[in-house]
Amino acid sequence: MTPNDSGGPAVELIGVSKQYDRATVLDNLTLTIPRGTTLGLIGPNGAGKSTTIKILMGMLAPTAGQVRVLGIDVARDPASMKRRVGYVPERHDIYPWMTVGEVIDFTRAFYETWDESFSCDMLGVFELDRRKKVKQLSKGMLVKLGLLLAVSHHPELLILDEPTTGLDPIVHEEFLDGVLRTICQSPCTVLFSSHNLGDIRRLADSVCILRNGKIIVKRGLDDLLASTKRVRAVLADGHLPRWEPEGTLWQQVQRREWLLTIDGFSADIAERIKAENAVESVEVFDLSLAEMFRDYIKGE
C-alpha cells in the first residue's frame, strides 16, 4: 500500500477523451468507482467500454484527461498499478505454446501476493489440466484460465471486459461462480463490462450506461430499477398527449396507447399524467434491466 492510495476511489477517470483520427471514442468521460463496489459497464457496440478498460489498464493512452487506478497515475506507473489489478479480457492471448502449468508459474512470478492454495483450488474447481497446452484449450477453458490468472493474487480491483461472450451456459455459470468466489474470498472492487445484462444484474451494485463515448447514466442498480418505470396510459378518443413528465426517457404513441419510460418516477407523476392529459387509465409497470437499457439507449 502506498500512502496516496488508501481510502480514495478504486478508479478515477477525469475528463478522459480518446480520439482515433477524427473519430471520438470517449468524450470527456468522468467516472469514479468507490472501493469495494461492483460496477457494471454497459452500452451498445462501439460505446467505448473496451476503450475505457484498455485506458484503465494502461494499454491505450488517452488523448486527454487523467486516469488514476487505486490512487496510481496509470500513465506514470503502470507496473505498480498492474500488480494490484486483475484483468480478464474478452479475447485471451496467452502464450499458446505454454502449458497451463507453465502459464501459472510464469504469471505467479510477477505478483508478490499470489495465493498458491487459492490458485490450486481454482484449478481444481475449473478442472484445468496443468499439462495441457494453452493452444489445446477450448474457449471456455481459456476463459477460466484467464480468470484464475487474474484473481489468484487477490487483486484490489478486478476488471472484466466482456468475459462471458460466446460461452456455453455451463461454463458461463462456472465463470460467474468463480467471480463471486473471488469477491467473497477477498472483497475487491469489480468493474464488469458485459452485453449480458443478466450477469450485470447478478453481480453489480451499480451500473454505468455508456453511449457514443459518454456516460448517460451511472446509478445504484436497485435505485435505478426502483425509480425507472414504464407507464401505459390509454388516451381518450381523438386526443394526443399534452404534458410530458420530466425524466421521460422514451415514449411511443400507438393509436390510443401511450407508453412512456420515466426516470425518477413517483406516484405524483402518475397523478399528474392523469390530470394534465386526456387519459382514461394509467398503469405503471416495473422494468427489467434489459428493457431499461434499451429505453435509455433509444431515448438518447
Added chain:
Amino acid sequence: MMMQMRQLLWKDYRLNRGLLVLSVVGLAGVYVAGLTVEFSHTWPAIPAPQAWADGVYSYGHLSLSVMPFIAALLGGNAIACERADRSAHFLAYLPPTKLRIVASKVIVVASAVAVFCCGNLLLMYAVAPRLAEDPADFMYMMGSPAATLAGCLFTFGIGWLGSACLEKPTIPVLAALASPIVLAMILTTLAALLGISRFELVEWSPIIGLWVGIAAFCAGTWCYFRRVEP
C-alpha cells in the same frame, strides 16, 4: 525480482528456441559440410592432422561469418513475434516493466550469440592448433572475428529496430538479412564518389556497421519504450 527475470528469460528462450536450434544446426552444418569435403578428397584414407586443423580453422571462420545472419534472425524476431501471435497483449497486462522485458530479450540474444561465437573461436584458436601447428585459413577473405562481431551488432540492431516498430517479424528479419548487402552497396557507392580506396573501405566498414547497429538498437529500444503495447 530475480524470479520475474528468470521467468522472462525462460519465456524469451522458449520463444527463440526454434531459431536457436536452427542456428546450432546451421553453424555445425558448416563444419560438417566442410569436413565432409575434406574427407572426400582423401577417401578412403583419413585426412592428415594438418588437413583436420586447416579444416577446423577455416570452417570455423566460415561458421563465424554466418553469425551476423543468426543475429539478424534473432533481432528481427525479438519483439514482433509476440505481437504476431498477440501474446504481447497478455504480457502487456502483466506487471513487468518494459525495461525488464527488453533486458530479458537482449540477454537471451546476446548470450546465444556469445555462446555461438565462443564455440567457434574455441574450435579455431584452441582445438585447431592442437591438431596441427599453424593451421591455414582458406577463408581469410571472410574478415576478422572482430569484424564479424561488428556485423552481428549491425544486423541485430537493424532487426531489432524493425521488430520494435512492426507487428510481424517477417519484414524485420528480411531487412536485417539484407542489410549487410545494402550497407556494402551504399559504402561502395560513397567510396566511388569520394575517391576512397577499396582497402580503406574494408577497414572502415566494420566500424560504420557497428555504429549503425548501435544506433538502430537504441532507436528500436526508444520506439519500444514510447509505444503503448500492444
